[in-house]
Amino acid sequence: MTSLIEIAKQAKQATTGLAKATTANKNDALHLIAQELIKQQDAILHGNQKDLDSAVEKGISASVIDRIRLTPERIETMAQALHELVELDDPIRKTLDDWKRPNGLQITKIAVPIGVIGIIYEARPNVTVDAASLCLKTGNAVILRGSSSAIHSNTILVKVIQDALAKSELPTHSVQLIEDTSRATAEKMFRLNEYLDVLIPRGSKQLIDTVVEKSSVPVLETGAGNCHLYIDQTANVEMAIEIAINAKTQRPSVCNAIETILVERGWFEKNGEQLVRALIEKDVTVRGDELVLAQNNDLELATEDDWHMEYLDTTVSMKIVDDVHQAIEHINRYGTHHSEAIISEDQNNVVSFLNQVDAACVYHNASTRFTDGFEFGFGAEIGISTQKLHARGPMGLEALTSTKYVLYGDGQIK
Structure with a gap:
């Protein structure tokens, strides 16, 4: 040797x-x-x-x-x-x-x-x-x-x-x-x-x-990939669920898979059960906050540790938020500055999210799974940089x- x-x-x-x-x-x-x-x-x-x-x-x-x-x-x-x-x-x-x-x-x-x-x-x-x-x-x-x-x-x-x-x-x-x-x-x-x-x-x-x-x-x-998906009140239901499934399950062991789903309260009241059911049907373990469990009491309760967690498996945490500003606050507190996504048709909320979330890659109406050198047209990547000096992103x-x-x-x- x-x-x-x-x-x-x-x-x-x-x-x-x-x-x-x-x-x-x-x-x-x-x-x-x-x-x-x-x-x-x-x-x-x-x-x-x-x-x-x-x-x-x-x-x-x-x-x-x-x-x-x-x-x-x-x-x-x-x-x-x-x-x-x-x-x-x-x-x-x-x-x-x-x-x-x-x-x-x-x-x-x-x-x-x-x-x-x-x-x-x-x-x-x-x-x-x-x-x-x-x-x-x-x-x-x-x-x-x-x-x-x-x-x-x-x-x-x-x-x-x-x-x-x-x-x-x-x-x-x-x-x-x-x-x-x-x-x-x-x-x-x-x-x-x-x-x-x-x-x-x-x-x-x-x-x-x-x-x-x-x-x-x-x-x-x-950096590690504690990535988030925020579903805004105007999110298309079919799109939001499809992106959530893809971003969590297409390959859950990689750093650009989502680990937490944040959902606006009104959207969740109308569509939350459908979202949770779709995740469970894909063998995803959902850990929700108390508001999520109020509608789905058979789920696991998320703890403070879950908001920090990069699971790298088929587990996802879910939290109800009042608006995009609360979502941004949560992401900037717990995220690892990797990849974050918003599903929304409200352009004001989209602009707020894209401008204020501190991450290497921010997405509108797309899966975080595209944070990848190959997908960016780089041929390959040496890694995803989450720092701000010299290089950032793929x-x-x-x-x-x-x-x-x-x-x-x-x-x-x-």
């Missing part, structure tokens, strides 16, 4: 080769990785099955197992995302601004790679391919550190990627995996300032908080770039 320092040194060395790479070099590598994923699909699924078997033995929840699981369809989706990433413009060396000073100096601001990026993440092996591909397209070397729950999947996926890179013009060590999943090694990674330029955590709130607290390497924070190619000022003169001195 390669030591952490050796991995870091190899990544730093790889940035020299990546700096020379053309857009064609990078795109060829991405095509090769996509082809290799399909070619080695059986080996990938075999490794993934080891992780799934281990998860079952350890009693890991069904929602986490779903995050670990790979299928031929999911592998095909990863490969397709790589081909689509090729079609996107290369942001590197792109001119962002250009101006001339009175002394004749010509100043050009261009996009450049960040350098070496560390990604620490949990469960989802598709992140291995997403992170690697985005970093390669932007000329960054990447050091991946997944969790023990997906170690077999991640190991074979990185092997597949490196097999493809060996056939390309890019350095093989542009993408590396830390196979030691111990906490001690992770904490050493947090302090690799000499080699890592930025560290990006993806996973639970606990993981993200740990990285932010302990890392001396700059952190690009991705982080695609541009979020993995920095800037450089290039100055042209003809003998100017100061």
Whole structure:
């Protein structure tokens, strides 16, 4: 097993080769990785099955197992995302601004790679391919550190990627995996300032908080997804219920699924029973406040903890509010600044919601499940940033770039 320092040194060395790479070099590598994923699909699924078997033995929840699981369809989706990433413009060396000073100096601001990026993440092996591909397209070397729950999947996926890179013009060590999943090694990674330029955590709130607290390497924070759906008094009944079902059940284990439904009092009095019944028919456990339970006394009572909860499963909390302002107040108090939606035909309320809710993504009459780099047309994403510096929302190619000022003169001195 390669030591952490050796991995870091190899990544730093790889940035020299990546700096020379053309857009064609990078795109060829991405095509090769996509082809290799399909070619080695059986080996990938075999490794993934080891992780799934281990998860079952350890009693890991069904929602986490779903995050670990790979299928031929999911592998095909990863490969397709790589081909689509090729079609996107290369942001590197792109001119962002250009101006001339009175002394004749010509100043050009261009996009450049960040350098070496560390990604620490949990469960989802598709992140291995997403992170690697985005970093390669932007000329960054990447050091991946997944969790023990997906170690077999991640190991074979990185092997597949490196097999493809060996056939390309890019350095093989542009993408590396830390196979030691111990906490001690992770904490050493947090302090690799000499080699890592930025560290990006993806996973639970606990993981993200740990990285932010302990890392001396700059952190690009991705946040947990305590997402809300607010159903306003003018909401179309069929639309509201359909969006609630989709946002909760289409894939409940991901960060852009809703965890709390806020419902205007009058709408709930007319349509609440229908909404609750539709959720229950989809095997959703509903935890309601006292006003919800007054009409549905067989439901579970929501506690203060529920308003903070990112369930990542088929549980949802529900609360009655008087108006959009009370909904906004609740979201800004309990939300994680991820994705929030309003279902309404009242334009004043819509504008209030979209302007006043503090979140990376706000929706009108649409499911929060669209908070995703692929859905935004980014090809893939490195994560959903819920902070406000450098990048916010789904982080695609541009979020993995920095800037450089290039100055042209003809003998100017100061």
